Amino acid sequence: MEARWRDIDFLLQRPGKLVSDGFEPGPEVCSAARSVCLVIGSSLSLQLREFLRDFKILVIGAGGLGCEMLKDLALSGFGNIDVIDMDTIDVSNLNRQFLFRMHDVGKPKAQVAAEKIMQRIKGVTVTPHYGRIEDKDIEFYREFQLIVLGLDSLEARSYINSIACSFLEYNEDGELDMSTIKPMVDGGTEGFKGHARVILPGFTPCFHCTLWLFPPQVTYPLCTLAETPRSPAHCIEYVHLIQWGQDREGESFNPDNPEHMTWMYEQALKRAEQFNISGVTYSLTQGVVKNIIPAIASTNAIVSAICSLEALKLATMCSKGLDNYMMYSGTQGVYTHTVSYEKDSSCMVCSPGVPVEVDGSITLQEFIDMLLLDARFKDKLSKPSVSFQGTNLYMQAPPVLEEMTRPNLQSSLLSLMGSKGVLNVNDRKLAGVLRVQVAFRNVATPMAV
Ligand SMILES: [Zn+2]
Known part of the structure; x- marks a missing residue:
């Protein structure tokens, strides 16, 4: 047993009272992890070490939290980590962003962090991405099995949340296809306070469901x-x-x-x-x-450790996951508290869709025009494209797709969909997708035989 992995092996090779359903201790990937992650393919006797080494995980942010997270995840056995950050290293980062040194000032955080982790922890591949999260297309995010967020901005969190939720697929009755869940672990710190949360979009509340958790910015009259x-x-x-x-x-x-x-x-x-x-x-x-909030290195370390453990639990099922929001306060002593927040069943981002009832004779063009006038969507949409179960019904761009799908505009929506169901609406004004749960009225029901 390699000394570095001794403690991880203890967790993964011993039974326990808190393990998740279906967890089988041992050196092989258990069936629970296999079904949750849906990544193992046909290899039935995959070794855990290999499994974790190949598990694709994305860390967003290489700042105070990100540096800690990269180190913790790499030391927990994750061997294939990507990291994205748009910032370069500033001298004021050096007191807590411990992967950076004076001679790194001015270089991209993601790149230096990746190099430092790979130097110190052998066998780990960290792929850096220097740039804005918005500049990566949705397919970039699709390839990851887990996304870990070490961010300090609400906007960036909302953006990634919309992306993760846009992978969700619901059937015509609004039931979630569990294999489309893209799990996220989010950490956040503010001075001596912090939080960690586990988000299984469509299953637990997403960011948008609990936007009220974030206090409004302080303003003075x-x-x-x-x-x-x-x-x-x-x-x-x-x-x-x-x-x-x-x-x-x-x-x-x-x-x-x-x-x-x-x-x-x-x-x-x-x-x-x-x-x-x-x-x-x-x-x-x-x-x-x-509007600077002082960053405290120990808060980052604590929150990052919790997030990394949750990532390990999600990947291996070696213990029950956090349900679903933990707050930490180190202001007076050390205090933690976990609450289970509830999903907002009408959330625009993660729910099966906003219900819309239309006449059975409506054409796709009329339907799009109706969306643009609907008070619930009109400030979110400018030129919507519509798809259904992976098929493009109408695309505004590129021109070649627009031309191909244009004839559908005159077809009846019902004939395109076959029956009621969930439409995905994309628009350049939206970060993710807008799901619309369409039901038809005035449709002749076929006679029972
Ligand atoms: Zn939601």
Whole structure:
């Protein structure tokens, strides 16, 4: 037994009270993992080590959380990891993004992180992708069996969520095809607080189902800022939002320009003195203006460890998974709490679709026109393309597909679909797909024989 894998082997080769249904301890991939992952193909006696080595996992983000996640996943036996990040290394990252050194400043995070992991952990392949998540097409994401998110932005999470949910397929009765689930593990940290969640789109709540979990960005009423500031942040925001425009008219504020930031700090300090408020510092000014939340290395390490363990559980079924949201707080002592959030049955992103009832005689063209007028979708759609069970009914682009599918516009939707069912609507305004659950009225039912 290779020393490096000793603890992983303990987990995978021993029985336990918390293992998932169908888990069989041993050096081979158990039937439960085989059915969940649907990736083993015909090889029935695949060795676990090989299985984990070939398991395709994508880490999104190579920052504070991403560095930790890459290290944890590689040391847990995952041998085929991709990582995507659009950022380059900044000197301010070095205190916690431990894979980076001074001489790496300016280089792409994904590339340096991948090199460092491969140097330190033999036998692991990490493929870097330097760029925006939006620049990869949907087929790029399809090939991964699991997506792990180490992000700090809600927009990026929503985007990946839409992508993962767009792989879901539902039958005509709105039942989910379990083999189309693309599992996600999400980590997030904010100072001493963090969370980890397991998302099985279509099965557990997706991001969109629980958008309310994310607090709105802190804003202050302008009258408070102008007349009754009570905190250092109020003074800084006053200078940022009001005074800059008055004193430096026509000049746009650049948070990365040290002269601009120093001016802002000095003015905020003057204002604070005027109102007898203490606590305005240069770094607080930066924090308020750039909306920076201090990153704590230990929080990243804890959240990343939890996420990586969940990834291992999902891949091997060696233990029951997190159900489904864990929060961590290290503000006063160490506290964790797990809650099971519920799916929003009418979620636009992960549900079997928004129900739409149409007349049995409607043509595809009339149906598309109707979608564009429907208050529920009209701000989400501009030029919708429609597909049904993998067949393109009408595509707006490329021109060759448009021409091929154009005759369908005059056909009746019912004749194209055969019966009720779930249509996938794509539009360049949407990150993923919009599913519409179509039912027909005024359809003559065939006589029972
Ligand atoms: Zn949802």
